[in-house]
Amino acid sequence: MSSYFKNTWEGLYTVFVGMKITWKHLFTPSVTIQYPNVKVPLPERVRNRLYVNMDDCIGCDQCARACPVSCIEIETVKSLPTENLGTTSNGKKKALWVTKFDIDIAKCCYCQLCVFPCPTECIYMTDVYEFSEFRRSDLVYKFATLTEAEAEEKKLNFENLQKEKELQKAAQAAAQNNAQQPN
Amino acid sequence: MLELFTELTGDALLGMIINSLIPLVFVIPLALFFVWLERKVSAHMQDRLGPMITGSHGWLQTFADVLKLLQKEDIIPADADRKLFTIAPILVFAGSYAAFAAIPFSSAYIGSEIDMGIFYVVAVSGLVVAGILMAGWSSNNKYSLLGAMRSVAQIISYEIPTVLVILSIVVLAGTLNLLKISEMQTAYFWNWFIFGGPEPGLIKFLLIPFMFAGFLILYISSLAEVNRTPFDIPEAESELVAGYHTEYSGMKFAMFFLSEYANMFVVSAIVSAVFFGGYQSPFGYLGNSLGISWLVPIEQFFWFTAKGIFFVFVQMWLRWTLPRLRVDQLMAVCWKYLIPYSFVNLIIIAFLELYR
Numbered sequence: 001m002s003s004y005f006k007n008t009w010e011g012l013y014t015v016f017v018g019m020k021i022t023w024k025h026l027f028t029p030s031v032t033i034q035y036p037n038v039k040v041p042l043p044e045r046v047r048n049r050l051y052v053n054m055d056d057c058i059g060c061d062q063c064a065r066a067c068p069v070s071c072i073e074i075e076t077v078k079s080l081p082t083e084n085l086g087t088t089s090n091g092k093k094k095a096l097w098v099t100k101f102d103i104d105i106a107k108c109c110y111c112q113l114c115v116f117p118c119p120t121e122c123i124y125m126t127d128v129y130e131f132s133e134f135r136r137s138d139l140v141y142k143f144a145t146l147t148e149a150e151a152e153e154k155k156l157n158f159e160n161l162q163k164e165k166e167l168q169k170a171a172q173a174a175a176q177n178n179a180q181q182p183n
Numbered sequence: 184m185l186e187l188f189t190e191l192t193g194d195a196l197l198g199m200i201i202n203s204l205i206p207l208v209f210v211i212p213l214a215l216f217f218v219w220l221e222r223k224v225s226a227h228m229q230d231r232l233g234p235m236i237t238g239s240h241g242w243l244q245t246f247a248d249v250l251k252l253l254q255k256e257d258i259i260p261a262d263a264d265r266k267l268f269t270i271a272p273i274l275v276f277a278g279s280y281a282a283f284a285a286i287p288f289s290s291a292y293i294g295s296e297i298d299m300g301i302f303y304v305v306a307v308s309g310l311v312v313a314g315i316l317m318a319g320w321s322s323n324n325k326y327s328l329l330g331a332m333r334s335v336a337q338i339i340s341y342e343i344p345t346v347l348v349i350l351s352i353v354v355l356a357g358t359l360n361l362l363k364i365s366e367m368q369t370a371y372f373w374n375w376f377i378f379g380g381p382e383p384g385l386i387k388f389l390l391i392p393f394m395f396a397g398f399l400i401l402y403i404s405s406l407a408e409v410n411r412t413p414f415d416i417p418e419a420e421s422e423l424v425a426g427y428h429t430e431y432s433g434m435k436f437a438m439f440f441l442s443e444y445a446n447m448f449v450v451s452a453i454v455s456a457v458f459f460g461g462y463q464s465p466f467g468y469l470g471n472s473l474g475i476s477w478l479v480p481i482e483q484f485f486w487f488t489a490k491g492i493f494f495v496f497v498q499m500w501l502r503w504t505l506p507r508l509r510v511d512q513l514m515a516v517c518w519k520y521l522i523p524y525s526f527v528n529l530i531i532i533a534f535l536e537l538y539r
Binding site: 007008011012015018019021022023025026027028029030031032034 | 224226227230399520524
């Protein structure tokens with residue numbers, strides 16, 4: 001019989017203990033961070049979306065070769081000797097037109113291996129992490145600064161140069177042949 | 184109030200319809216408010232924020248939810264018993280809404296001033312049981328049926344301690360009319376039945392501990408009657424999906440939800456009417472001291488709503504404090520503890536009343 005009353009008392013008492021705890025929690029400030037409006041500051045070395053500063057890119061293709069998932073595609077065209085492409089911020093002379101610099105961020109595994117080999121430190125990871133898209137093709141970022149027409153033009157320029165060189169070579173060879181074969 | 188509406192409209196039937204629709208105008212916004220409050224209370228007790236986007240602190244969230252539910256497709260399972268399936272939510276809501284007829288909102292408004300008031304409320308909330316069993320059976324889903332059967336077993340068992348405690352108050356008050364019970368506990372809070380009732384004397388003080396015990400028993404068993412945690416095994420979402428309303432969608436689901444929250448308020452209103460003076464203010468009325476007689480019913484309505492909301496808040500508080508009981512524990516609490524205690528309580532109160 002005494003255990004019966006003890007049970008009753010314990011049942012009631014423990015309920016009140018629990019209620020006291022939840023009452024306290026009712027007034028403790030919440031830990032929620034209201035995400036789209038409030039964002040947690042990210043740590044300094046976070047690895048998120050890649051960015052390429054094309055002003056500094058020399059088109060050396062080292063990042064593309066370092067990428068373990070091959071998400072970077074680079075195409076370059078040699079510049080004409082007459083053209084001046086300027087220098088990068090750490091003083092390297094640019095010699096190539098970068099006609100294509102695509103990063104398929106959907107494939108990217110955020111390993112940061114492309115960042116280290118870059119001689120001009122122009123490819124790096126930013127703290128942007130909200131870049132969802134409805135189509136996968138929208139996740140292919142094109143960093144090349146040249147328009148397609150310009151890229152086409154550069155290619156043509158280069159091809160013309162090659163042809164000219166070949167013609168010159170051919171002409172030289174012909175001239176030599178002529179010289180070597182005395183009548 | 185009925186006479187007033189009949190006079191205003193000049194038609195007895197129209198007056199009756201208006202009179203019967205007044206609680207609906209009160210209940211639907213209140214249920215929406217309770218759904219919002221439940222979410223906020225649960226969130227803050229878990230150190231979260233709850234809905235924050237729709238309106239300031241998310242107060243429009245439930246309106247948005249109801250709009251969504253209105254647009255939802257009304258799905259009836261292929262193997263369901265269509266007739267019962269459609270009637271069940273209406274019956275459940277009708278049961279909980281009918282209880283509002285006998286609840287005094289203030290001295291000026293009571294749906295129907297019947298002398299059997301509290302008996303009627305207890306009886307009519309039994310209709311909810313039928314509706315729940317109907318919903319569970321007609322869904323043709325084992326979880327629904329299990330939930331419904333648990334619910335019925337629980338509600339019927341817990342009706343006994345509820346009625347016994349109410350009976351002890353009826354012994355003290357000498358009437359079943361809720362308006363008269365509320366009217367007795369007028370003036371100041373020490374006239375409430377929880378503090379031994381309006382009649383002064385030694386017996387009043389002797390009654391107080393038994394009144395507190397009675398209040399606890401009534402509150403616990405009324406929690407079980409509205410299927411709230413810790414007695415929410417009919418809807419145990421971790422075991423039974425959602426219990427008897429698993430198969431319901433759209434507005435039918437909303438009806439169940441609405442009646443659940445309406446029921447919570449009914450139960451709180453009964454607790455406050457029986458023990459805490461119903462619509463009576465704990466300390467006089469501003470209207471009386473200022474001499475503005477029409478202010479008094481408004482103040483009474485305010486106190487009624489405030490007490491109701493307070494007890495609903497305590498229900499929510501308990502919900503987010505306690506874990507769910509097992510079925511055998513549930514039955515043990517009722518049959519082994521609450522019923523014997525309420526019986527002894529009733530007998531003691533009856534004796535005290537006899538020797539007053």
